[in-house]
Amino acid sequence: xxxxxxxxxxxxxxxxxxxxxxxxxxxxxxxxxxxxxxxxxxxxxxxxxxxxxxxxxxxxxxxxxxxxxxxxxxxxxxxxxxxxxxxxxxxxxxxxxxxxxxxxxxxxxxxxxxxxxxxxxxxxxxxxxxxxxxxxxxxxxxxxxxxxxxxxxxxxxxxxxxxxxxxxxxxxxxxxxxxxxxxxxxxxxxxxxxxxxxxxxxxxxxxxxxxxxxxxxxxxxxxxxxxxxxxxxxxxxxxxxxxxxxxxxxxxxxxxxxxxxxxxxxxxxxxxxxxxxxxxxxxxxxxxxxxxxxxxxxxxxxxxxxxxxxxxxxxxxxxxxxxxxxxxxxxxxxxxxxxxxxxxxxxxxxxxxxxxxxxxxxxxxxxxxxxxxxxxxxxxxxxxxxxxxxxxxx
Amino acid sequence: xxxxxxxxxxxxxxxxxxxxxxxxxxxxxxxxxxxxxxxxxxxxxxxxxxxxxxxxxxxxxxxxxxxxxxxxxxxxxxxxxxxxxxxxxxxxxxxxxxxxxxxxxxxxxxxxxxxxxxxxxxxxxxxxxxxxxxxxxxxxxxxxxxxxxxxxxxxxxxxxxxxxxxxxxxxxxxxxxxxxxxxxxxxxxxxxxxxxxxxxxxxxxxxxxxxxxxxxxxxxxxxxxxxxxxxxxxxxxxxxxxxxxxxxxxxxxxxxxxxxxxxxxxxxxxxxxxxxxxxxxxxxxxxxxxxxxx
Numbered sequence: 001x002x003x004x005x006x007x008x009x010x011x012x013x014x015x016x017x018x019x020x021x022x023x024x025x026x027x028x029x030x031x032x033x034x035x036x037x038x039x040x041x042x043x044x045x046x047x048x049x050x051x052x053x054x055x056x057x058x059x060x061x062x063x064x065x066x067x068x069x070x071x072x073x074x075x076x077x078x079x080x081x082x083x084x085x086x087x088x089x090x091x092x093x094x095x096x097x098x099x100x101x102x103x104x105x106x107x108x109x110x111x112x113x114x115x116x117x118x119x120x121x122x123x124x125x126x127x128x129x130x131x132x133x134x135x136x137x138x139x140x141x142x143x144x145x146x147x148x149x150x151x152x153x154x155x156x157x158x159x160x161x162x163x164x165x166x167x168x169x170x171x172x173x174x175x176x177x178x179x180x181x182x183x184x185x186x187x188x189x190x191x192x193x194x195x196x197x198x199x200x201x202x203x204x205x206x207x208x209x210x211x212x213x214x215x216x217x218x219x220x221x222x223x224x225x226x227x228x229x230x231x232x233x234x235x236x237x238x239x240x241x242x243x244x245x246x247x248x249x250x251x252x253x254x255x256x257x258x259x260x261x262x263x264x265x266x267x268x269x270x271x272x273x274x275x276x277x278x279x280x281x282x283x284x285x286x287x288x289x290x291x292x293x294x295x296x297x298x299x300x301x302x303x304x305x306x307x308x309x310x311x312x313x314x315x316x317x318x319x320x321x322x323x324x325x326x327x328x329x330x331x332x333x334x335x336x337x338x339x340x341x342x343x344x345x346x347x348x349x350x351x352x353x354x355x356x357x358x359x360x361x362x363x364x365x366x367x368x369x370x371x372x373x374x375x376x377x378x379x380x381x382x383x384x385x386x387x388x389x390x391x392x393x394x
Numbered sequence: 395x396x397x398x399x400x401x402x403x404x405x406x407x408x409x410x411x412x413x414x415x416x417x418x419x420x421x422x423x424x425x426x427x428x429x430x431x432x433x434x435x436x437x438x439x440x441x442x443x444x445x446x447x448x449x450x451x452x453x454x455x456x457x458x459x460x461x462x463x464x465x466x467x468x469x470x471x472x473x474x475x476x477x478x479x480x481x482x483x484x485x486x487x488x489x490x491x492x493x494x495x496x497x498x499x500x501x502x503x504x505x506x507x508x509x510x511x512x513x514x515x516x517x518x519x520x521x522x523x524x525x526x527x528x529x530x531x532x533x534x535x536x537x538x539x540x541x542x543x544x545x546x547x548x549x550x551x552x553x554x555x556x557x558x559x560x561x562x563x564x565x566x567x568x569x570x571x572x573x574x575x576x577x578x579x580x581x582x583x584x585x586x587x588x589x590x591x592x593x594x595x596x597x598x599x600x601x602x603x604x605x606x607x608x609x610x611x612x613x614x615x616x617x618x619x620x621x622x623x624x625x626x627x628x629x630x631x632x633x634x635x636x637x638x639x640x641x642x643x644x645x646x647x648x649x650x651x652x653x654x655x656x657x658x659x660x661x662x663x664x665x666x667x668x669x670x671x672x673x674x675x676x677x678x679x680x681x682x683x684x685x686x687x688x
Contacts (some may be wrong), residue, residue, distance in 0.1 A: 006417040006426065006550070114603040138455075171455050175429035176413045178420050274453040279453040358457045391595025 009172030012140040013105040014039035016147025022077035026054035026065035033107040036079040059084040063091035070100040073200035082109035095162040097132025100152030102162040109169040116355020119169040121323035130299040133163040134299040138274040171272045254303035256295040265291030265371035267318040280364040304339040315375035346380035350390035352387030395448040402467035407525030412443035418547030419447040462502040476586040496580030506536030506580035530568030534575040629671025633687040639683035646675035
């Protein structure tokens with residue numbers, strides 16, 4: 001039976017980990033992720049979730065415990081945010097380097113200083129090259145569904161990499177929406193029992209993992225991980241299709257394009273700005289304006305081919321970033337320019353929504369107006385625009 | 395689409411009310427979302443929560459700027475917040491108050507409903523948690539959802555968080571409030587103003603948002619600014635001090651999280667400009683010399 005329930009993104013993430021039968025959870029609470037940890041401990045306390053919950057003294061230990069548990073062949077889950085993710089930083093490439101399919105929910109929140117608890121993607125951007133697969137969600141249904149999909153993707157033997165499911169602080173984590181909660185039988189069918197593909201820590205069948213590796217082996221090792229990230233693109237699409245077939249919900253795979261086929265301009269967004277932009281696209285279409293939207297779902301691996309194909313057909317592209325790489329522009333903008341290298345079209349970067357500043361319907365409309373203007377003139381008014389920033393020219 | 399804005403204070407449960415309303419609308423077959431906007435995460439600080447209700451999926455993930463309905467959980471907020479800001483024409487304002495609708499001035503002519511949600515909550519729940527009562531009143535004042543759906547929504551959201559018994563009690567509070575809600579008209583004479591905010595541009599914001607004491611057009615900011623920004627209006631209860639019973643043990647001084655209690659000669663002094671009425675002093679006082687009263 002499919003039950004639709006009003007719940008928060010935090011609940012959806014916790015519920016997804018329960019239905020995926022995560023067997024070890026090690027996490028440390030931090031606003032706005034705290035409810036994920038609380039829900040999981042409730043599930044365990046109520047006997048709904050058969051799981052070892054490891055109380056740790058920090059996020060560094062949380063990720064270390066997840067790595068160890070995963071290395072012993074157990075499905076693991078954790079969740080964090082902002083400073084907590086930063087504290088995990090040292091262990092993140094260890095999870096990917098050891099090829100462990102740890103799954104983590106990251107509630108994206110601004111990184112200090114100044115202290116700010118609201119949404120921003122600047123916390124996960126430093127983890128871009130950590131070897132973690134990263135997906136950005138724009139609704140709570142997707143959060144639950146992507147936790148399940150994450151295990152299928154991460155545990156696939158062609159991949160064997162950890163994966164982060166990202167959700168915007170408060171806008172998803174603390175917002176309730178109707179979510180079709182997946183029942184255990186359906187979940188079991190989709191995420192079968194975890195069978196490790198590599199050697200595991202087992203006293204009866206001894207293996208060494210994460211070992212000291214001299215230069216003679218390092219290039220090959222790095223190449224393997226790089227290939228796994230490249231191969232993940234096909235696996236992500238496969239898993240998305242399998243999920244859509246079983247549950248009737250197609251989240252789009254690497255990207256989720258909306259009305260791009262005949263579009264003159266497209267805006268590329270990550271996280272919940274995508275959802276707001278969806279409504280603005282409908283409004284502008286009703287006014288006869290040929291605008292489209294590309295919801296950039298996977299940040300790693302990056303959908304280079306998919307985006308380039310779209311860029312080849314349009315007259316201007318905008319990239320909305322809820323993060324900034326100081327002195328350079330938005331990280332997503334920089335990445336897209338590389339994907340669109342050599343194509344002769346104006347590309348505009350819009351930086352906005354930092355530290356929880358509201359991204360309003362008018363803000364998104366403003367971005368599309370700028371893009372339509374650029375499509376007409378063939379030239380971007382300016383490369384990087386800071387949306388609604390007092391004292392900065394728009 | 396209908397948009398509802400809740401004005402409350404931290405700890406009054408505006409967020410749970412917004413969620414229970416979404417749950418009620420969803421139970422009626424609609425699509426609904428609810429979300430909070432937290433300022434400082436402190437009990438008593440003004441908070442906002444929002445609910446959106448529609449027949450089809452709601453995509454916008456923005457704050458609510460033009461609500462159809464405004465719910466005020468704490469009448470005291472009318473003095474510092476322009477609660478009708480952006481209210482759509484034909485909208486409804488609901489205020490937790492002992493007064494009649496025509497006695498309340500929100501600065502505009504509007505349909506307005508009142509309910510003494512605090513008394514209902516004290517009667518039914520034995521504590522001033524007005525979030526469930528106000529939802530019953532909202533059903534009566536707006537007809538947005540049925541009272542039965544509100545009861546169901548409360549049982550789900552409150553029940554999930556606080557247990558089914560508390561869920562049922564809160565549903566009862568909503569029903570009682572539904573019966574006692576007075577719907578009327580209000581004519582605005584005064585001008586309600588939201589306290590001006592200090593919003594410097596990039597050239598005037600101190601580097602790194604360093605908190606230096608400054609006088610701005612919106613008042614003092616930085617260290618020492620709370621000499622002006624008094625927070626004593628946040629409380630529902632205030633401490634009543636019985637000098638005769640007091641043994642001067644100073645427990646109240648030690649436990650007060652706001653540093654509002656001082657020893658002065660042979661008695662304790664309470665700084666009501668900053669007391670938030672949390673009641674910790676009364677709870678800790680071994681001589682029962684402090685009572686919390688409304």
